[in-house]
Amino acid sequence: MTLNPAEFRKAMGCFATGVTIITLDLDGEVHGMTANAFSSVSLDPLLVLVCVDHTTRTHAHMHEKKRFGINVLCEDQRAISEYYARPARTHEHAEAEAGARFDRTAHGTPRLHGALAYLECKLHSAELAGDHTVFIAEVEDVVVSDGDPLLFFRGKYRKVGEEVRK
Ligand SMILES: Cc1cc2nc3c(=O)[nH]c(=O)nc-3n(C[C@H](O)[C@H](O)[C@H](O)COP(=O)(O)O)c2cc1C
Numbered sequence: 001m002t003l004n005p006a007e008f009r010k011a012m013g014c015f016a017t018g019v020t021i022i023t024l025d026l027d028g029e030v031h032g033m034t035a036n037a038f039s040s041v042s043l044d045p046l047l048v049l050v051c052v053d054h055t056t057r058t059h060a061h062m063h064e065k066k067r068f069g070i071n072v073l074c075e076d077q078r079a080i081s082e083y084y085a086r087p088a089r090t091h092e093h094a095e096a097e098a099g100a101r102f103d104r105t106a107h108g109t110p111r112l113h114g115a116l117a118y119l120e121c122k123l124h125s126a127e128l129a130g131d132h133t134v135f136i137a138e139v140e141d142v143v144v145s146d147g148d149p150l151l152f153f154r155g156k157y158r159k160v161g162e163e164v165r166k
Contacts, residue, residue, distance in 0.1 A: 016153040019081045022050060023069040023102070023110040024061050030094065030102050030110040033058040034085040036152050037132070038070060046139040047124060051132045057087070062135055066123040067107060071115040073150040078157050080112070081150060105141070118143040 017036040024031045037051035048070065052059045062068055073081055083098035084091070094100040102110040111118050121137035151158040 013154045016151055016158070018116075018149045019073045019077075019152050019157075020050075021071045021073065021080060021084050021100075021112055021115075022052075022058055022062070023071060023112065024058070024065050024067070025104070025108050025110060026061065026065075030091055031058065031061055032084040032091060032094070032100070032110070032112075034081045041136060045124075047136055048119060048121065048139055049134055049136045051129070051134050053132050055131075059133060062123065063126065067109060068121050068123075068137070069105070069109040069111055070119040070121055071112040072117040072119075074114055074116045074145075075148045075150050075159050077114060077150055081157070107140075111143070114145075116145055116147050116149055 017038075020035050020038050021032045022035050033052070033056060035050050035052065039049050041047040041049050050070065052062060079098040080094075080100045083094060083100065101113040103113065105111050105118075105120055107120060109120060119139050120141040122140055124136045124138045127134040127136070148160050151160065
């Protein structure tokens with residue numbers, strides 16, 4: 001059996017995830033990228049990982065800046081996910097096109113308004129893995145809000161359904 005990328009993607013699409021926006025400060029401008037290859041890694045120390053394609057601009061920015069935010073999207077933020085999944089040269093229309101507004105953390109990292117959770121991340125290590133890099137980061141601060149997440153499953157955006165009872 002020779003496995004091809006389409007079959008691999010189909011299988012991985014069965015693994016329902018949330019959706020995040022990675023945010024970085026670029027000399028006062030907000031840079032963002034949609035990412036769902038995100039996971040918790042360790043409790044001591046507090047580590048998370050995100051896998052980023054080598055061809056994205058975000059990949060270079062993360063190596064250079066070594067600090068970024070992870071914003072977990074709320075169910076009403078689909079337009080923001082779509083906006084930051086486009087390889088636009090600048091993100092100056094983020095508010096007008098997708099309703100994305102930001103403030104800054106004490107570290108100057110952009111934090112998305114209305115996100116379900118925010119994690120302030122400092123780069124710990126970066127591991128080359130095929131055409132992606134696994135960025136592992138120490139989480140220095142979090143902000144958690146009420147609400148329900150935007151989900152991504154089989155290539156489509158979804159909402160949380162009913163609780164599965166015993
Ligand atoms: C739901 C969703 C999840 C995504 N997850 C990732 C991811 O985890 N890693 C990645 O490298 N790209 C991911 N992408 C693709 C990037 O968002 C896309 O390539 C983006 O245009 C890169 O922007 P940049 O070149 O400005 O950094 C995802 C796209 C979507 C729609």
